[in-house]
Amino acid sequence: MANINLTLPEVQIREIRINSITGYHGDAKELVEAGKSGLKDKDRSFSQCMGCATSKAACMTILIQDAAVISHGPVGCSSCLHEFAFTYRVNSPLRGIEKPTPRRIFSTNLQEKDTVYGGNIKLAAAIRDVYNRTKANAIFVLTTCAAGIIGDDVESVCNEAEEELGIPVVAIFCEGFRSKVWTTGFDAAYHSIARKLIKKPRRRRQDMINVINFWGSDVFADWFEPFGAKPNYITPYSTVDGLKYSSEAAATVQACQTLGSYLGAVLEQEFGVPEVPAAPPYGIAQTDRWFKALGKVLGKEDIAEKIIEEKKKEYLPKIEALREKLRGKRAYVTAGAAHGHGLLMVLKELGLETTGAAIFHHDPIYDNKREENDQLAMGVNDYGNVPNFNVCNRQEFELVNALNRIRPDVLLARHGGMTLWGAKLGIPSLLVGDEHFSMGYEGLVNYGERLLEVIENDEFVKNLEKHAINPYTEWWLKQPTYYFLKGGTGI
Numbered sequence: 001m002a003n004i005n006l007t008l009p010e011v012q013i014r015e016i017r018i019n020s021i022t023g024y025h026g027d028a029k030e031l032v033e034a035g036k037s038g039l040k041d042k043d044r045s046f047s048q049c050m051g052c053a054t055s056k057a058a059c060m061t062i063l064i065q066d067a068a069v070i071s072h073g074p075v076g077c078s079s080c081l082h083e084f085a086f087t088y089r090v091n092s093p094l095r096g097i098e099k100p101t102p103r104r105i106f107s108t109n110l111q112e113k114d115t116v117y118g119g120n121i122k123l124a125a126a127i128r129d130v131y132n133r134t135k136a137n138a139i140f141v142l143t144t145c146a147a148g149i150i151g152d153d154v155e156s157v158c159n160e161a162e163e164e165l166g167i168p169v170v171a172i173f174c175e176g177f178r179s180k181v182w183t184t185g186f187d188a189a190y191h192s193i194a195r196k197l198i199k200k201p202r203r204r205r206q207d208m209i210n211v212i213n214f215w216g217s218d219v220f221a222d223w224f225e226p227f228g229a230k231p232n233y234i235t236p237y238s239t240v241d242g243l244k245y246s247s248e249a250a251a252t253v254q255a256c257q258t259l260g261s262y263l264g265a266v267l268e269q270e271f272g273v274p275e276v277p278a279a280p281p282y283g284i285a286q287t288d289r290w291f292k293a294l295g296k297v298l299g300k301e302d303i304a305e306k307i308i309e310e311k312k313k314e315y316l317p318k319i320e321a322l323r324e325k326l327r328g329k330r331a332y333v334t335a336g337a338a339h340g341h342g343l344l345m346v347l348k349e350l351g352l353e354t355t356g357a358a359i360f361h362h363d364p365i366y367d368n369k370r371e372e373n374d375q376l377a378m379g380v381n382d383y384g385n386v387p388n389f390n391v392c393n394r395q396e397f398e399l400v401n402a403l404n405r406i407r408p409d410v411l412l413a414r415h416g417g418m419t420l421w422g423a424k425l426g427i428p429s430l431l432v433g434d435e436h437f438s439m440g441y442e443g444l445v446n447y448g449e450r451l452l453e454v455i456e457n458d459e460f461v462k463n464l465e466k467h468a469i470n471p472y473t474e475w476w477l478k479q480p481t482y483y484f485l486k487g488g489t490g491i
Contacts, residue, residue: 004266004367009155009171011191011262013179014363015041018261020181022361024391025482028344031389032377035364046484048397051360054142056185057174059084060193061140063215063236064243065097068104068136072123072154073144078107087215088236094217094434095237104134110146119152127161127169137240138168138197140189148175162196168240170196180393181361183258183336190263193235193243194270201248201271206298208232210252210273212260216436220253223440226303227294234263247271251297253290255280255435257338257366257373265367275368279375281440282342283349284312284319285382286375293372315441319350322448327351329455332388332406332422334358334399335414339435341375343412346438348383350448355406356388358399390481396421400472401481403427410455426465428458 003017014020023042024031031039054077062069062084071078085103092100108126110119123141130139139161143154154171162169174188211220211231220231232238232246252267252275254260267273278293279286288308295304331352333343340359347354366373380386388406392398400421403411411422411429419429430450432438438447470477483490 004262004269006191006195006266006270009192009195010173011184011187013184014181014187014361015179017187018363018365018367020183020361020363021391022180022393023485024362024389025485025488026389028357028376028386028389029380031362031391032374032380035362039362039364042486044395044484045486045490047393048395050180050393051182052176053174053179053182053185053188054144054176055080056182057142057172057189058185059087059214060186060189060235061142061172062103062105063088063238064138065101065237065239066137067140067240068106068130068134068138069140069142070123070126070130071105071107071142071144072119072126072152073108073110073146075107075109077144077146078105081105091215092237094215095233096218097237104130104136106130110144115146115150118150119147120154120157123152123154123157124161127157128165131165131167136167138170139165140170140172140192143171143173143175145175145177148173148177168196182393183361186259187262189235190260190266194263194266197240197243198247198267198271199244201245201273203248204250204272205248206250208249209294210234210246210249210267211255212252212263213255214259214435216255216434219436219439219443223291223307226307227298227300229298234260247273249273251276251294253280253294255339255439256336256342257375258336258361258363259338261363261366261368268368275373277368277370277372279373279378280338280342282375282438282443283345283379283382284316284441284444285349286342286345286378287440289372289378311441315445318445319441319448322445322452323351325452326448326455328353329410329451330355330406330408331410331412331451332356332358332403332408332427333412334418335412336360337362338375339414341379343414343438344386345375345379345383346444346447347412348379349444350451352410352451354386355408356390356402357386358390358392358402360392360394362391388481397472397476398481400425400470401477401479404477405481410451423461423464424468424470426458426462428454428461430454 422429
């Protein structure tokens with residue numbers, strides 16, 4: 001059972017709750033085995049950059065259509081939040097949002113004097129002001145490091161404002177220093193949503209399935225239709241009511257276990273919504289398991305078998321043709337944990353050789369404690385080992401080192417800014433922001449065609465390599481990738 005306590009305002013961090021780590025170098029099989037016996041994290045004696053839990057909580061709340069978000073801290077802590085307004089507008093057509101509304105993002109703009117006298121009064125005034133301006137159906141307050149350090153009583157301020165305004169005012173405790181695994185910010189957002197928004201079910205709806213995801217295209221509507229159900233997306237593009245009654249769904253599926261591990265467990269244990277016991281559908285073997293598990297949870301195994309049969313008949317010949325063209329190509333992946341594991345499965349299914357990966361953190365087990373949901377373990381079992389497997393919290397100097405040594409035929413990245421490093425080294429690089437693009441049988445065709453296009457059109461990156469300046473020294477590029485890890489050569 002997951003360590004869930006919705007009476008507490010703060011979620012337990014991943015390092016403690018599920019023993020997540022950010023430092024490892026070895027191979028994938030070794031990592032999976034180590035996770036079963038007690039995985040030990042490795043610190044770095046040098047760190048170049050990291051993410052922040054606040055931004056992860058922000059991306060789960062800013063994209064709720066009828067809510068507003070207040071960053072309680074210095075204005076600099078909200079300086080990157082505009083990117084989610086851009087994401088909302090650009091990706092809304094993928095979700096059928098005909099008239100996307102402006103995002104409501106605010107900051108209390110804590111000053112030096114506020115760190116001395118406290119920011120509670122300023123926060124209370126900001127909540128009232130935001131409500132008067134937006135008439136939002138819910139207001140989320142994200143805590144920052146400054147608010148946490150000075151000890152503002154954010155929970156009490158939000159509770160008082162909620163009573164005054166008559167809408168949910170939700171405190172989300174996501175200070176950057178709280179956890180070095182910044183995906184704890186997802187958990188913090190979902191913990192607070194479950195505490196303040198999700199209600200006990202009035203009834204169980206067999207026509208609705210929760211999908212915990214980011215902002216990918218709507219592939220699930222077609223997949224659920226034969227089961228007589230529609231997707232209820234959480235949280236991008238959802239509404240406050242859609243979240244409130246997510247407790248009534250027939251089941252919950254996830255696009256990424258890193259994102260949805262905590263909420264999936266909460267919905268099952270606290271509200272009785274079963275989480276489908278299967279990792280997301282990346283690769284043929286896992287897609288088979290996913291549809292079968294979904295059919296079993298819904299009591300419609302016959303429909304699941306029919307979907308699998310029909311889709312394989314349509315897509316397997318196309319997948320085999322792509323394998324012939326891609327076989328022997330060498331690929332490297334950099335991405336967040338579970339989605340990165342899924343991309344490795346896609347590559348192996350398409351016949352490429354996976355030469356390594358830089359994955360931002362690692363969860364030895366997810367909140368539901370089910371082995372069937374472990375994407376990496378499933379991938380190793382289905383397709384074999386992955387060498388040069390590096391767990392690094394987006395340390396770009398380690399990525400450049402690995403790419404310079406391995407020189408793959410293609411680099412795959414999930415996050416913006418990472419493909420630059422492959423391109424500078426003359427390596428064709430592919431960034432796909434839609435996490436649903438490579439899902440299912442049809443996703444293998446989608447991704448295979450894009451990979452071919454990127455690999456075959458390499459003239460630009462080859463020319464860029466001749467003129468690009470690499471900021472890292474020759475000394476560093478000759479060191480082992482794990483040089484600064486505890487126990488490495490550099491310590």
